[in-house]
Amino acid sequence: MAAVKELIRTEKDGTLSFGDYELDKKSKLEDFESGGNLYKVKTYNELTKLERDGLFVYESEPGTSVNDFRATKDGVEFKVSGNEDAQITVGLTEDTEYNVSVGGKSAGKIKTNLGGKLSFSVELTRGEDVEVKIYL
Numbered sequence: 001m002a003a004v005k006e007l008i009r010t011e012k013d014g015t016l017s018f019g020d021y022e023l024d025k026k027s028k029l030e031d032f033e034s035g036g037n038l039y040k041v042k043t044y045n046e047l048t049k050l051e052r053d054g055l056f057v058y059e060s061e062p063g064t065s066v067n068d069f070r071a072t073k074d075g076v077e078f079k080v081s082g083n084e085d086a087q088i089t090v091g092l093t094e095d096t097e098y099n100v101s102v103g104g105k106s107a108g109k110i111k112t113n114l115g116g117k118l119s120f121s122v123e124l125t126r127g128e129d130v131e132v133k134i135y136l
Contacts, residue, residue: 019048021063056091075135101133
């Protein structure tokens, strides 16, 4: 999967794509409107971070590209790619247990902390995308 060169975009189906793990220098874009929300993205080879209306949504170390990101009241799903394995954190409902699926395989149930953050690792191979689903 290619990096998102415009840093963030809305796809035809309403999902978001964001992040460019190929950048050597930190880049950001603020006040990107999609679906009535304002998004802010920061991205480069060491970090990708997304906020919606000033609230935490997604972060990866090192940087990644995310395609087809869809958030619902029951969780999130997206495809992620990068140069190397990544630690990903997503913002969800606090103190709630979610089923996590990475690459079509169950990673088990993971509980968010009191801030609503859920963290997990993804094995990435350059040029390949991995599907992630996190749901109640």
